[in-house]
Amino acid sequence: MNKQTVTIYDVAREAEVSMATVSRVVNGNTNVKPSTREKVMKVIEKLDYRPNAVARGLASRRTTTVGVIIPDITNLYFSSFALGIDDIAAMYDYSIIMANADQGREEKVVTDILSRQVDGLVYLGHTMTDKIRHEVERTRTPIVLAGMIDPEGKMPSVHIDYESAVAEAVSRLFDQGIEDVAFISAPEYQVDDELGRFNGYKKALASHNKDLDSALCLTAENSRYRAAEEVGQELIDSKAQAAMIIGDELAAGVSNYVQDKGLKVPEDISIVSSNNSIITEIVRPQLTTIAPPLYDIGAVAMRILTKLMGDKSVEEEVIENKNILPYKIIVRDSTK
Amino acid sequence: MNKQTVTIYDVAREAEVSMATVSRVVNGNTNVKPSTREKVMKVIEKLDYRPNAVARGLASRRTTTVGVIIPDITNLYFSSFALGIDDIAAMYDYSIIMANADQGREEKVVTDILSRQVDGLVYLGHTMTDKIRHEVERTRTPIVLAGMIDPEGKMPSVHIDYESAVAEAVSRLFDQGIEDVAFISAPEYQVDDELGRFNGYKKALASHNKDLDSALCLTAENSRYRAAEEVGQELIDSKAQAAMIIGDELAAGVSNYVQDKGLKVPEDISIVSSNNSIITEIVRPQLTTIAPPLYDIGAVAMRILTKLMGDKSVEEEVIENKNILPYKIIVRDSTK
DNA sequence: TTGTACGCGTTATCAC
């Protein structure tokens, strides 16, 4: 297991300087005479020396590593966030420890990642439990939520106003004369989150003087394509002539299902999706959808995190607690 | 920036034992009297002590962290690998440092990740440059390639026999009486990789006494959905009545494009895709496709890596250099 | 501009 062999000390000896000087050279400290800097650089080259980031992390108490908690990498919704996070992180020379936090493993995952002394955390989960909150606060690790908002309003977050987005999309259906619009999603989206999707649905109902009809709130097992069958049938059996569906895979699945059953989209049933991933363009008819700037949400979250982690140059900057990015609604062929 | 405050030393003092004993307790060493173990545990609980993984990594020279190099997180092909890797890694309590290595940044990314003293590496790239090879060998870090094979045969790898898979899929088209089958892919798949897709195409041609026609080898800019337009038109303009397409997004794009242009799939053009991601089921007609066990490839790669990293329990086990997993071919409606 | 010496929090090697 002898991996790294050449240390800063070896370089110092070979270059006939102290390790402090080598350290200065490596870290770009200006207080080094150009000639010695060059001498050290040559030895570094010759010995093929690479700084040990672990030792560096221990000594400096900064690991230049951020943790990313993600519920499902294979879900385009989340991986688009991740790409934005990764790009900005790379730009600032941070590495990313990424952990897939499926089905309630979030707490273990967070604890573990914190023990690795990450400088910051981007959290893409659905729920923020008290335990997680406590862990994060205990270690005083900066955290930014992406794609959700802290119910307690303490943690900074980046999100879009899904409430307005859904309200707008659903209202548009009502305004077309559609009487009954179903709301279809996995269980985790059928709650009263701040700026949440379900709230938007209820808001649209209210503004059109309609009551919430639980028969029109359809719950899919999860947000994946295959979960659409059961809920698709429920949609057909309902009186709805349109559906607001959370999750592109689910929406595509429902659209395909109802068409396989002989219905026409949008003539018989209009469908609106929520994330504008490439799936909404692949499926036919192409889906009208809310278009959140997923990549940007990730990128902005990471950018805020770098500030929180104290790139001292920006210490004076004001950091908003809730960063709400603009969304669009893209009308395609799945609605009239 | 004072994050972690309570150390192993604090626990030792409070429990009136030495830090060595605390370390033993934390690491489950059996050589400790049950009563003192209990005493220490209580203090750990009381002080809410968490081991510092960075210090541990420095002292033990093991970080229980593996690096994953991935060309594009938002590509379902790769993220499916990643999920398999992550699941097995979690099982063995390894954390994952994941780096998106787009457009030739692989070398920087690998160098950086190695400086973080990862215990192993899973490499999902397309190309293994000499520089990367050198970096990895210099640090003696175990590595496993997933979804590719080391051209030099030195590094262990997990893959499927895409050559046979493509050959089988294309031969099937020929056997149906189709005269001309196009091969469509991004540039990186139009090379002579071992067990490579392009080789499979040529193999099928050869076994049916056909010559390679460069007019039938169509190159898309990349593997994404939107890259399909141009190449889709080229397909229409060619004499091909079928296409073997590498990448599900690209295949879906081509399928949609030719249909938008008035052609019928499979009546006018048959289409075969390569990865069996959910996209092949979303698009209509559903795509006939090669079905590689993506998740399993990632999982097996990670499992092999754990052995290479020396879980001593398996030190005697023989490790294959090339691990070829079985594939399937799933026939759907995009072929006759 | 450069060097000395201590500290970061843990593991590991000895003794006892």
Place this chain on the structure above:
DNA sequence: GTGATAACGCGTACAA
């Protein structure tokens, strides 16, 4: 079973 004590490789006052 337990406890000193020396690494691990580097950053960083503080001195010079």
